[in-house]
Amino acid sequence: MTLGRKFLLAASALFSAPLLLAQSLRMNLPAQVAAGSALSVPTSGSGQGTLTIVGPGQAIRRQVRLGSPASVPAGVLYNAGEYVAMLSSGSDSQIGLFEVTPAPQPSTLSFLAEPSRLPVDLQDGISGTVYVFDVYHNLIVSPMPVSFDLTASSGPSQTRTVTTRYGVGWTRMNSAPREGSAQFVARAAGISSTRVVDEVPGDPCNLSMTATPVGGKAKLQTAPVRDCSGNPVPDGTVVTFTATWNGGQSTVDVPLKRDIAQVEMPVHPGATISVASGVVAGNEIHWSGR
């Protein structure tokens, strides 16, 4: 029980006690009511009274006939939390507390999938976190099973089922060994939310090139560049060719196009040509000019 609730109950008891002794005014509040549900409060006494309900972000007032139930229609009380109800008539009043709980049926899942892009074949690289809300955007804090399903463009899918704690469920998944867009789906009580996770190739592996003379220049061309899982490295990835000779050097950064990088550059006979991409080095060629 929260401190605020204890305070309100104490205040309720303090102010209501003399009134209750009078036995002129009484209401029977339910301890809990689901968000969006109708509320019926039996009352005792005679004549007209006023029922005032104050809760998180809401305050309503209704005229009631004492002795018959006071009703609040469905959809009026929708914010989950603790409410204070006060029944008053003339100088008499009674105060009570009740709780509005989230509706039991989920309506929306806020699904946080991170990251949106990661290298292939990474253990526990993908995290999924789900917050379960009812139709009134109340966080459903009661435990609820949530399933996570990660389906890659190729290969088997991964499925995990967790139970939410205080409205939150989370898991971690591995990225697939093959590149592609994976569908990451979270489901709870028939509601689902989908995210897309791009599983992209890793660093180039076994980077190699060839050099052939073309019109006084060297035509440098890589073999199709792939990562260590055999995925083609994306076009646009920069490959650096460097020709080094005694006292001189030429370099050019070339983006991959259709899996290969190629350039024609003037190279001195006797130069050593190397290739690299990022921090990955490839083979070297000693250029004779022929």
Added chain:
Amino acid sequence: MKGALLALVMTAATGVLLAIGTIWPVPSAVYYAGGGKGTLLSAASTPEAAVQNLGVRIRLHDWQRAYSSLANKAQFTEDAFIHDLTGYNLSLRSQASLDSVTVRPLHQSADSADVAMTLHWFTVMGPFDETRNVHLVENDGRWQVDWPLYKQPTVPPQVIPVNYLRWDVIYSGSADQWGAQDVAGPNVRIVDMRPVNRAEGVYVLGELLNNDVVPAWVTVRATLVGKDGKILGREGAFDMISHRLLPKEVTPFRIHFPNVDLSQVASIRMHPEAILISASADPVVEILNQKYSALPIATLTGQLSDQSGQTVSFAHVLSTFYDSNGNVVWVSGRFIGRALLPQTPVNFTVPVPEDLARRITSERTIVATYSPKGVTL
């Protein structure tokens, strides 16, 4: 009362300043007012004086008099002379102002001389220098410059097919619900970092890798923490970095902390930052014939050659220098004054501090380029 006193003081101060300006005018104001050469120009009785006079006229954009003073003006038009100095295309040169000129004599006889004329330009991106070997001839006791006109190479008409990649980014909209997915920022990492202590302060040198498959706009900031835990300074790489990085591209960076000594520093916090951007994979620029020489002046020289079909308006050469153990010794850079025309090599020179020159055994150079949309040959 106070207002009247202030008005009186301001009136008196204005009068005094007017009197000073009239009695001792600024030389350039006299020149512009048609009051003769004032003290800006001296008699062209020596080759050095003739070159300095030409420099003054260029600095003041007095193109007509500068052109008229040349000995070989019959060989080219005044427009060609102006374009030589201000650029034929949008480039750093077209946005630059001449700061000063230094002259170094090379050779002199009774009626001819050769000097090295260095024009010191300044721009919003920093200064750049240009040295030309200038021939002078003597006519009736007056020296005149034979201007070595730079003729812009003509690129033959052709069609250069370009089909490099372009990345476009669509971010999530502001109306999307909480928790909606957005594209993740690029994954970048610092692959090398080294603080260097110098007389002008501490430099943090290093290299940054775009380890992702998407282009990134990057910058690096550093925070120096003193031995007492207090922050000594926070600085960024500013222009000593290539801000646009394609996938697997590496840029050097240099961060300067003036007035700090490395002995004061207990730790350095590095803050690499990267934002996903739309970008194009072209142009490809070759960096040819790089030659590092420690003597007589420590410099790296080379040529840039634009392999694409578009004119590159602004190019920035950035070099990383390493010692024999592969450690970063220095990072230096230079903006290129002229636009890069397709398939047309342009020379560059990157300076290196003399005291570091002998430690350098290898280097790695990249070029960052920028061309505003709509700029064509």
